[in-house]
Amino acid sequence: MTDPALEFLHVSCAFRSRKDTGPAAYEAVADTTLRVGAGEFVSLVGPTGCGKSTLLNVAAGLLGPTAGEIRVFGHPLAGINRRAGYMFQAEALMPWRSALGNVMAGLEYRGVSADQARQQALDWLGRVGLEAFADHYPHQLSGGMRKRAALAQVLALDPDIILMDEPFSALDIQTRQLMENELLDLWAARKKAVLFITHDLDEAIALSDRVVVLSAGPGTHPIGEFRVDLPRPRDVAEVRMHPRFVELHAQIWAVLRDEVLKGYAQQLRRVA
Numbered sequence: 188m189t190d191p192a193l194e195f196l197h198v199s200c201a202f203r204s205r206k207d208t209g210p211a212a213y214e215a216v217a218d219t220t221l222r223v224g225a226g227e228f229v230s231l232v233g234p235t236g237c238g239k240s241t242l243l244n245v246a247a248g249l250l251g252p253t254a255g256e257i258r259v260f261g262h263p264l265a266g267i268n269r270r271a272g273y274m275f276q277a278e279a280l281m282p283w284r285s286a287l288g289n290v291m292a293g294l295e296y297r298g299v300s301a302d303q304a305r306q307q308a309l310d311w312l313g314r315v316g317l318e319a320f321a322d323h324y325p326h327q328l329s330g331g332m333r334k335r336a337a338l339a340q341v342l343a344l345d346p347d348i349i350l351m352d353e354p355f356s357a358l359d360i361q362t363r364q365l366m367e368n369e370l371l372d373l374w375a376a377r378k379k380a381v382l383f384i385t386h387d388l389d390e391a392i393a394l395s396d397r398v399v400v401l402s403a404g405p406g407t408h409p410i411g412e413f414r415v416d417l418p419r420p421r422d423v424a425e426v427r428m429h430p431r432f433v434e435l436h437a438q439i440w441a442v443l444r445d446e447v448l449k450g451y452a453q454q455l456r457r458v459a
């Protein structure tokens with residue numbers, strides 16, 4: 188049997204507040220075991236502040252778990268996850284570099300020669316529909332174009348695992364659906380493992396092979412797992428009309444709703 192691309196094994200993460208001198212103050216994630224197969228698209232949904240980004244940071248190797256282990260293709264992760272590319276919610280482009288320069292940067296950092304990096308970067312900008320904007324700087328691009336450039340930046344490095352933290356949440360709904368469809372096309376062509384975080388249950392179902400529901404914090408952990416057996420290729424707008432989509436949505440929402448309410452109550456208690 189082949190190893191999963193990414194495994195969380197009994198992972199816990201606790202944060203100490205600045206004022207706190209005692210034992211760990213806030214356990215964001217507790218005893219989470221979760222697997223993403225090679226080529227599988229898995230979404231994590233959960234209430235706001237429950238620990239989704241924390242899990243992604245742990246998978247990227249940016250944050251060490253307080254307990255448990257991450258395995259990447261069967262090997263324990265120590266340090267940065269070199270087989271993963273990370274796409275953040277916030278803008279990650281360097282404002283002083285053109286779209287081309289931004290996509291080239293990661294390749295050059297990996298030791299690819301300038302000529303080759305330029306060629307590969309142009310190729311990826313073409314695939315995300317930005318060939319005519321290669322010389323534009325981030326401030327000269329629309330929000331959707333900046334996301335496309337960021338996607339090209341991640342995919343150009345050809346990672347085996349793609350970690351995405353609400354990458355399209357800042358976009359208007361039409362641009363967002365275009366980007367989601369583009370992501371599905373690019374994913375279908377290369378079949379990388381994707382771990383995708385979103386607040387939006389519709390987005391999670393439309394994109395994924397599997398949706399994992401996380402509990403409200405503290406001590407967030409998976410409380411439900413749903414296989415999305417909708418046919419592919421999918422159009423994210425059309426698939427929402429599919430009777431199975433509606434059925435899955437109702438099933439997942441039945442689990443998620445209570446956690447969302449608990450999550451709001453928990454956040455209010457923490458700021459009080």
Ligand SMILES: Nc1ncnc2c1ncn2[C@@H]1O[C@H](COP(=O)(O)OP(=O)(O)OP(=O)(O)O)[C@@H](O)[C@H]1O
Pocket residue numbers: 202203204213215233234235236237238239240241242404
């Ligand atoms: N460096 C940190 N220090 C202290 N607490 C932290 C730190 N990082 C995260 N937390 C806390 O851990 C919890 C989980 O945060 P995280 O950002 O992972 O949640 P999230 O589910 O991604 O949130 P959102 O849905 O709002 O994006 C939150 O309550 C947050 O306040």
